[in-house]
Amino acid sequence: MEKKVSLHVKCPLCGKSLMDNDVILNGKPSVKVNITSENDRGVLHLCSTYGCDLKKMEVEVSEHEVVEFYCPHCNKELSTNEHCNECEAPMVAFVIKAGGEVRICSRNGCLNHHIVFKDVSSELSKFYYEYGF
Ligand SMILES: [Zn+2]
Ligand SMILES: [Zn+2]
Numbered sequence: 001m002e003k004k005v006s007l008h009v010k011c012p013l014c015g016k017s018l019m020d021n022d023v024i025l026n027g028k029p030s031v032k033v034n035i036t037s038e039n040d041r042g043v044l045h046l047c048s049t050y051g052c053d054l055k056k057m058e059v060e061v062s063e064h065e066v067v068e069f070y071c072p073h074c075n076k077e078l079s080t081n082e083h084c085n086e087c088e089a090p091m092v093a094f095v096i097k098a099g100g101e102v103r104i105c106s107r108n109g110c111l112n113h114h115i116v117f118k119d120v121s122s123e124l125s126k127f128y129y130e131y132g133f
Pocket of ligand 2: 084085086087088089105106107110111112
């Protein structure tokens with residue numbers, strides 16, 4: 001059975017929490033980022049449950065358009081130099097409070113995502129401990 005894990009994420013650049021307690025998705029605080037599309041800019045709320053693609057967008061984004069993600073605190077871009085192995089768009093990274101990074105594809109409509117652990121032994125055990133896998 002697949003376990004639904006709600007991730008608490010932070011900006012990889014300034015370390016501030018990206019969780020928004022005012023916008024609840026799937027019963028959990030959402031992840032808040034600013035995005036810029038070709039014609040618009042604004043706030044995007046993502047579901048914090050890992051693997052869930054529920055989102056709330058105040059921005060006009062065409063299907064399959066690649067958007068830029070920015071931290072709402074430091075306004076720096078959250079992209080990585082990794083590219084999506086399904087559509088080649090840049091992957092965006094958030095730091096998981098319990099350790100590691102969650103990366104999602106920046107293309108609207110592409111659901112590619114994964115978790116990266118830099119120090120597998122310690123971070124994975126912390127992660128397993130915190131989420132009780
Ligand atoms: Zn930041
Ligand atoms: Zn993709």
